[in-house]
Amino acid sequence: MPAEPLARSERPLTGPFWEHVDRRELVRPVCSVCRRSFFVPQVVCGRCQSGDWSYQPSSGRGVVYSHTTVHRPPTPEFSPPYVLAVVDVCEGDWPANGRSGGDTDDYGEDDRDAWSMLTWIVGCEPERVRIGMQVVVRFVPGPNGELLPAFTPAASEDAA
Amino acid sequence: MIPSVRQRGASLQGVAIAGIGVTRQARQIDGTSAAVCLEAAMAALDDAGFPLAEVDGVSARWPGPGGTVFHPGSVDWSGVFGHGFTWVGDTYPQGAPGLLDAASAIVAGQCEAALVFGGRAGETVGSNSGDSKVAAYTRPGNEFVACWGSLTAAQFALVAQVYMHRFAPDRGRLAQIPATIRNAGTVNPDAIMFGRGPYTPADVLASPMVAEPFHLLDLCLASEGAAAMLVTTLERARDCRHAPVVVLGGSCEWRRQQYVNPPRYDDVYRVGASAMGRALGMAGLTASGIDVFELYDINSFEVVRQFETLGLCGEGEGVDYLAEAGIGLDGRHPTNTDGGLLSYSHTGFSGPTMKIVEAVRQIRGSAGVGQVPGAEVVMATGAGSGAEYHNAVVLGPDR
Numbered sequence: 001m002p003a004e005p006l007a008r009s010e011r012p013l014t015g016p017f018w019e020h021v022d023r024r025e026l027v028r029p030v031c032s033v034c035r036r037s038f039f040v041p042q043v044v045c046g047r048c049q050s051g052d053w054s055y056q057p058s059s060g061r062g063v064v065y066s067h068t069t070v071h072r073p074p075t076p077e078f079s080p081p082y083v084l085a086v087v088d089v090c091e092g093d094w095p096a097n098g099r100s101g102g103d104t105d106d107y108g109e110d111d112r113d114a115w116s117m118l119t120w121i122v123g124c125e126p127e128r129v130r131i132g133m134q135v136v137v138r139f140v141p142g143p144n145g146e147l148l149p150a151f152t153p154a155a156s157e158d159a160a
Numbered sequence: 161m162i163p164s165v166r167q168r169g170a171s172l173q174g175v176a177i178a179g180i181g182v183t184r185q186a187r188q189i190d191g192t193s194a195a196v197c198l199e200a201a202m203a204a205l206d207d208a209g210f211p212l213a214e215v216d217g218v219s220a221r222w223p224g225p226g227g228t229v230f231h232p233g234s235v236d237w238s239g240v241f242g243h244g245f246t247w248v249g250d251t252y253p254q255g256a257p258g259l260l261d262a263a264s265a266i267v268a269g270q271c272e273a274a275l276v277f278g279g280r281a282g283e284t285v286g287s288n289s290g291d292s293k294v295a296a297y298t299r300p301g302n303e304f305v306a307c308w309g310s311l312t313a314a315q316f317a318l319v320a321q322v323y324m325h326r327f328a329p330d331r332g333r334l335a336q337i338p339a340t341i342r343n344a345g346t347v348n349p350d351a352i353m354f355g356r357g358p359y360t361p362a363d364v365l366a367s368p369m370v371a372e373p374f375h376l377l378d379l380c381l382a383s384e385g386a387a388a389m390l391v392t393t394l395e396r397a398r399d400c401r402h403a404p405v406v407v408l409g410g411s412c413e414w415r416r417q418q419y420v421n422p423p424r425y426d427d428v429y430r431v432g433a434s435a436m437g438r439a440l441g442m443a444g445l446t447a448s449g450i451d452v453f454e455l456y457d458i459n460s461f462e463v464v465r466q467f468e469t470l471g472l473c474g475e476g477e478g479v480d481y482l483a484e485a486g487i488g489l490d491g492r493h494p495t496n497t498d499g500g501l502l503s504y505s506h507t508g509f510s511g512p513t514m515k516i517v518e519a520v521r522q523i524r525g526s527a528g529v530g531q532v533p534g535a536e537v538v539m540a541t542g543a544g545s546g547a548e549y550h551n552a553v554v555l556g557p558d559r
Binding site: 008011014039068069070071072073074075077078082084085086118119120131148 | 299311317371373
């Protein structure tokens with residue numbers, strides 16, 4: 001029979017990510033050899049196959065690559081509508097260094113310091129969310145009370 | 161036009177589908193997944209008139225007790241069938257990859273007749289449903305996906321939204337695509353949605369929003385039932401009850417594990433383009449030589465995307481192209497002639513095989529109200545952009 005799932009902070013590969021989230025810190029795996037950021041965490045860097053990588057602090061700033069408002073949740077603990085998004089998180093110049101617009105996932109050709117994650121856009125009416133919107137990380141409780149790294153429009157977006 | 165044999169994959173053309181089997185499909189079926197799987201497998205044998213004792217390969221997929229998760233009491237197909245095998249496949253999913261794995265085993269001499277089957281029953285309600293109205297297999301379990309309340313429809317929606325943003329296709333014309341496919345199911349007595357509809361593009365656009373840009377009628381069903389095929393050598397298939405359906409070509413494309421990586425349009429838009437191209441290349445055909453398409457229609461956008469990546473039109477042009485070409489029985493590209501995953505059935509485990517089953521029926525000329533007159537060469541596909549893998553086979557008659 002399947003074992004009880006490990007608490008998220010105890011998972012071998014991803015536990016440290018969640019431990020940082022519990023401290024309201026966003027981190028991402030960075031390869032020590034080729035310096036590439038990647039996500040989701042995996043045993044080795046997908047570009048150079050080095051297992052020598054570590055979690056490094058993220059800028060927590062990004063750009064909405066895509067978004068969808070979910071009206072029918074998969075399970076009752078999620079309250080619709082909510083905005084799912086793919087956010088390109090930018091570690092260098094923001095947002096000029098973002099990934100939006102190009103095919104950047106061919107390993108070896110992406111020298112921009114950006115990575116992507118599935119997340120929520122919060123603190124914003126769903127109708128206002130748009131592709132290209134600048135966002136910053138904001139930690140919010142998920143349905144079971146554990147913190148999650150969501151994103152919210154950056155201050156610069158309020159003026160827009 | 162029947163193509164000449166080409167180098168790569170030429171040996172696949174010595175393999176044929178000799179039998180197909182489909183159980184009743186419904187939103188909920190009482191019983192167990194193993195029982196409906198067995199029913200479909202036996203139906204495929206009966207269809208072929210092939211003796212069970214001579215089946216020496218098996219590839220099955222099913223959820224729940226005894227299924228692909230290791231449980232005590234796991235179903236033992238050699239025990240069920242009363243004899244052992246020389247080849248056991250573990251293909252995920254069934255459909256095109258299952259057919260190609262079985263065909264490869266046959267070509268390599270590992271078996272001579274393989275049953276490929278899968279399905280589900282008794283899962284929509286009860287312990288495996290998790291008290292959700294959304295089927296378990298449409299709820300990705302990865303820790304970076306499940307925590308956000310994503311579902312497979314939303315993973316695809318995130319891809320489609322970028323397409324809508326960049327190309328702003330006419331929504332009415334886009335809605336004509338699921339309406340046309342659903343209307344094929346409206347007249348298919350076996351379809352779960354038989355007798356419902358017919359549907360107009362306005363009906364699609366007026367249906368409840370699930371995950372933008374997808375309305376309910378843009379999205380496939382989540383249902384129960386099973387499907388099976390008997391795969392054997394062309395030589396043996398010629399002795400079976402129906403004319404053989406030959407594997408002219410086929411290929412898979414595995415980009416990433418499904419529903420883990422954030423789905424970015426620029427990374428996944430072309431998923432399947434090379435698989436479909438290789439399948440056509442083996443068959444010695446181009447996309448315009450396909451008489452009927454049985455495309456994996458988990459949503460309306462994926463139908464457009466597959467036609468674009470087949471090269472029949474450019475990126476962003478698919479909605480207008482298909483509106484003009486037509487995907488109905490009288491169109492240039494008859495597509496999903498049984499009502500597809502949108503209207504016939506989608507069980508997750510046997511949906512991919514249902515595409516092969518309808519392709520076989522078209523080539524045999526036994527597709528009933530959905531028959532395309534004179535259909536000879538059919539493409540069947542599986543999976544899609546949001547799932548980050550895709551596969552295709554090209555099937556044709558024995559010539």
